[in-house]
Amino acid sequence: MTDPTTVAAMRFGYGLPLPQGAPTTPDAMLAALSGPDVAAKTWPGLGLAQVLGPRQNAEASRAAARALRDLADQHDAAREQYRTDLRVVNDQATRSAQVTFARAVGSPDGFRERLVAFWANHFTTVARFRLDGAMPSALVEDAIRPHVAGRFADMLRAATLHPSMITYLDQGLSIGPNSPIGLKRKRGLNENLARELIELHTIGVDGRYTQTDVRQMAELLTGVVFDASKGQVFDTKWAEPGAETVLGKTYAGDGEAPILEVLDDLAVRPETARHLAHKLAVHFVGDDPDPALVAVLAQSWEDSGGDLAAVYGALLDAPQAWDAPLTKARQPYDFLVASLRALGLGGEDMLDFADNPFKRMVLGPLKVMGQPWQTPRGPDGWPEVDTAWISPQGLAARISWAMTVPGRLVTPMPDPETFARNSLGPLAGERLLWAVERSESIREGVGLVLASPEFNRR
Amino acid sequence: MAMNRRFFLRGAALMGCSVAAHPLMSTVTLAQGGPGFGDNRLVVIILRGAMDGLDAVQPLADPLFATYRPTLGVDTGATDLDGYFALHKDLGGLNDLWAKGELGFAQAVSTPYRDKRSHFEGQDMLEAGTGMDVPLNKVKDGWLNRMVGAVPGMSAETAYAVGREALPLLDGAAPVRNWTPDLKLDLSAQSQLLLEQIYHDDPLFRDSATEAMELAAEMALGADNALPAPSDPAARKTADVDTLVDFAADRMKGATRIAAFSLSGWDTHRSQAGAIPQSFQKLERMILRLRDALGPDWGKTTVLAMTEFGRTVAENGTRGTDHGTGGLLITAGGAVRGGRVMGRWPGLDEAALYDRRDLMPTSDVRSWAGWAMRGLYGFDPALLERTIFPGMQLGDDPRLIL
Numbered sequence A: 001m002t003d004p005t006t007v008a009a010m011r012f013g014y015g016l017p018l019p020q021g022a023p024t025t026p027d028a029m030l031a032a033l034s035g036p037d038v039a040a041k042t043w044p045g046l047g048l049a050q051v052l053g054p055r056q057n058a059e060a061s062r063a064a065a066r067a068l069r070d071l072a073d074q075h076d077a078a079r080e081q082y083r084t085d086l087r088v089v090n091d092q093a094t095r096s097a098q099v100t101f102a103r104a105v106g107s108p109d110g111f112r113e114r115l116v117a118f119w120a121n122h123f124t125t126v127a128r129f130r131l132d133g134a135m136p137s138a139l140v141e142d143a144i145r146p147h148v149a150g151r152f153a154d155m156l157r158a159a160t161l162h163p164s165m166i167t168y169l170d171q172g173l174s175i176g177p178n179s180p181i182g183l184k185r186k187r188g189l190n191e192n193l194a195r196e197l198i199e200l201h202t203i204g205v206d207g208r209y210t211q212t213d214v215r216q217m218a219e220l221l222t223g224v225v226f227d228a229s230k231g232q233v234f235d236t237k238w239a240e241p242g243a244e245t246v247l248g249k250t251y252a253g254d255g256e257a258p259i260l261e262v263l264d265d266l267a268v269r270p271e272t273a274r275h276l277a278h279k280l281a282v283h284f285v286g287d288d289p290d291p292a293l294v295a296v297l298a299q300s301w302e303d304s305g306g307d308l309a310a311v312y313g314a315l316l317d318a319p320q321a322w323d324a325p326l327t328k329a330r331q332p333y334d335f336l337v338a339s340l341r342a343l344g345l346g347g348e349d350m351l352d353f354a355d356n357p358f359k360r361m362v363l364g365p366l367k368v369m370g371q372p373w374q375t376p377r378g379p380d381g382w383p384e385v386d387t388a389w390i391s392p393q394g395l396a397a398r399i400s401w402a403m404t405v406p407g408r409l410v411t412p413m414p415d416p417e418t419f420a421r422n423s424l425g426p427l428a429g430e431r432l433l434w435a436v437e438r439s440e441s442i443r444e445g446v447g448l449v450l451a452s453p454e455f456n457r458r
Numbered sequence B: 001m002a003m004n005r006r007f008f009l010r011g012a013a014l015m016g017c018s019v020a021a022h023p024l025m026s027t028v029t030l031a032q033g034g035p036g037f038g039d040n041r042l043v044v045i046i047l048r049g050a051m052d053g054l055d056a057v058q059p060l061a062d063p064l065f066a067t068y069r070p071t072l073g074v075d076t077g078a079t080d081l082d083g084y085f086a087l088h089k090d091l092g093g094l095n096d097l098w099a100k101g102e103l104g105f106a107q108a109v110s111t112p113y114r115d116k117r118s119h120f121e122g123q124d125m126l127e128a129g130t131g132m133d134v135p136l137n138k139v140k141d142g143w144l145n146r147m148v149g150a151v152p153g154m155s156a157e158t159a160y161a162v163g164r165e166a167l168p169l170l171d172g173a174a175p176v177r178n179w180t181p182d183l184k185l186d187l188s189a190q191s192q193l194l195l196e197q198i199y200h201d202d203p204l205f206r207d208s209a210t211e212a213m214e215l216a217a218e219m220a221l222g223a224d225n226a227l228p229a230p231s232d233p234a235a236r237k238t239a240d241v242d243t244l245v246d247f248a249a250d251r252m253k254g255a256t257r258i259a260a261f262s263l264s265g266w267d268t269h270r271s272q273a274g275a276i277p278q279s280f281q282k283l284e285r286m287i288l289r290l291r292d293a294l295g296p297d298w299g300k301t302t303v304l305a306m307t308e309f310g311r312t313v314a315e316n317g318t319r320g321t322d323h324g325t326g327g328l329l330i331t332a333g334g335a336v337r338g339g340r341v342m343g344r345w346p347g348l349d350e351a352a353l354y355d356r357r358d359l360m361p362t363s364d365v366r367s368w369a370g371w372a373m374r375g376l377y378g379f380d381p382a383l384l385e386r387t388i389f390p391g392m393q394l395g396d397d398p399r400l401i402l
Helices: A004-012 A026-034 A038-042 A048-067 A072-106 A110-122 A135-147 A152-160 A163-168 A180-185 A192-201 A211-221 A257-267 A270-284 A291-304 A308-317 A319-323 A332-342 A347-352 A355-368 A392-404 A416-427 A430-437 A442-451 B002-014 B063-068 B089-100 B119-128 B143-149 B189-198 B203-221 B239-253 B272-300 B365-377 B381-388
Strands: A224-227 A231-234 A244-246 A249-251 B041-048 B103-110 B159-162 B177-179 B258-264 B301-307 B327-332
Touching: A004 A110, A004 A319, A004 A416, A026 A110, A026 A308, A038 A072, A048 A072, A048 A135, A072 A110, A072 A135, A072 A332, A072 A347, A072 A355, A110 A135, A110 A270, A135 A152, A135 A163, A152 A192, A152 A257, A163 A224, A163 A231, A192 A211, A211 A244, A211 A257, A249 A257, A270 A291, A270 A308, A291 A308, A291 A319, A308 A319, A332 A355, A332 A392, A332 A416, A355 A392, A392 A442, A392 B177, A392 B203, A416 A430, A416 A442, A430 A442, A430 B189, A442 B189, B041 B119, B041 B239, B041 B272, B041 B365, B089 B103, B089 B272, B103 B365, B143 B159, B143 B258, B143 B365, B143 B381, B159 B239, B177 B203, B189 B203, B239 B258, B239 B272, B258 B272, B272 B301, B301 B365, B327 B365, B365 B381
Parallel strands: B041 B258, B041 B301, B159 B177, B159 B258
Antiparallel strands: A224 A231, A244 A249, B103 B327, B301 B327
């Protein structure tokens, strides 16, 4: 059995060597979580407050450029302005990616970063338009980080009502058919967010719900719209009048109150508890988790009313969390973070990357490994199962990165055998150590360690 | 332990626990009278995100269509197919195929999946090829893999999953290959040997690495006989499609008989008229490029493009469509008997709709695939109904294949 410190590093963090001051016991890990978000302070991110302005500027200059399409002399200048404004948005998006890497690579509290990544994936949003490039990270900043060890209901409210979610799942265009705007424009519902809220974010596809629940939820959500200057607002003119019944309970009243009420109810339903207990167990422990572990987590969810710190406590108290073999595949993002950390890079290094090298050595490879940054195929986020990642294509991309990129990042390269022991501790297998000794160059020796099964599982 | 699934299955196949021992194997008769898959090629395209079949093949002759779709169903510019249905204008490049009988459609098809309308469950069921009686998480292989496994004497080269994305359709016991043509893997001989050593005890890594190294070596050795890169800007948009198709076609001119792709971009909840053209253009390109790249082998090729479910008959409040039920199957290739819109058309009267909102499914998409496989490779109906598509009923022969 692997020693608890190594398990803490691999299963609940971004691997070895453990950063200075890293908590490794359940109590210390929970204490760190309930303390201040040091990583967010050290490497500040961009929330809605920072990204709305540039987004609005770009939107305005785009409109101006379009309006001047027929005036050749002015059109060029207007288009140039749009390009300049769009570059600010793009830079923010890249900056947010760098900040995310900085915190994961640099923070001593790896568990917090892993949890943020877990919930960010749970509430996946994708920027479908270039203008929205910095929005998905803003959702993580505003809705996930502040609540990562708080009440799930608060995270659910914040994520559901975040402009990035409203935009991604088309809520901003869903109109109550009998609302003032709906009657005037003869337009109506879009059930995208309503469905995923039930199916993915809360009770899960195995929960007992019907198309009618989805429809009623869609009606209930009308009025939630995105305002380019203010962010999320509730607009009564869009809202379907009257009460709606979702999962057997009737929600009535004006404004946002009934929406907040349904979100609070969903957050503590037993189906939600089971769905998310299972998802947490799959993510942290194994693709086919012990049903007893899932039951314990679900129970703590129910007992605590969806207090995430309590659920994490139950997870860290469970023997399976420490005894189960480390069989999960690190996803490409985890693999890169763990590799960069193991190579000795820190948070500041992630921010010091110039734009192009960061894209060439980090974001580009992420895509080739099968996990293009913040663009999973759908709102269900990334798959968990190891076969989804350790495919011939995916593994070839990891080997390729391991053999070529580290040499460009660190000089001098570490001694491969020391590197193996530092980054894998007791997990470094005999075959790996045997092979590392026989590699033809330091570059290849380090590459073998990073490409090894030990390094790619957690 | 989950990590061992793939190894276990592959390992079993490698160790000679041959599929030929399957009790139903003796009933397989093979097309072309020879062993293996003969010359017939099958390409399966999974259209992820629920393609709107009513936009692809529009029932323009039904006046109700325009009332359900006041913006999406009028002045669509679609080309008439058979006096009732018309082909979306952004699939217009396929009209020649239609005229030659190399393109057909089946309307109102579905998997057995009902009611929850989840993309993710819908795709799982589409690729598992099972019914509502089997929990999806219990199905560990895909129907196309089971088909490959049902033929003795195939090699790993027989079937390819092409692209970066997983294609569960081809997962399973029968050895198949997974590759994406835009990957390079330059390794020294020594590194390759050492990697083989460190992967020795982890079957998932071992199998993936072995396949990757073999393919990378082949790719490096292989002559570049791809079609020239497109020069016009419209075609450049589909360059990624071309790369995938050229790779697959190149393989299929060799020993490969089965290929599978994914094509995403169909979840058109809003402003569908602006969003769906580029997806149609990619699909059109995929089919036409395949025809061009396969050359004479196109005559022995069948393409099946299928999606997890259709979309609502009525457009929604945002000029898009929401998740529905009955959808569309597209068949193409020199081997198909096309020029027809097949399937029992249920009509658009509200009472005829599923849940009063979706096109009523009138046939199982699996039965069409089943008839295609039977036509191409001579599979016995019992094998199709029990092993490849458990619980499926073939029904009447639509005579899909020439």
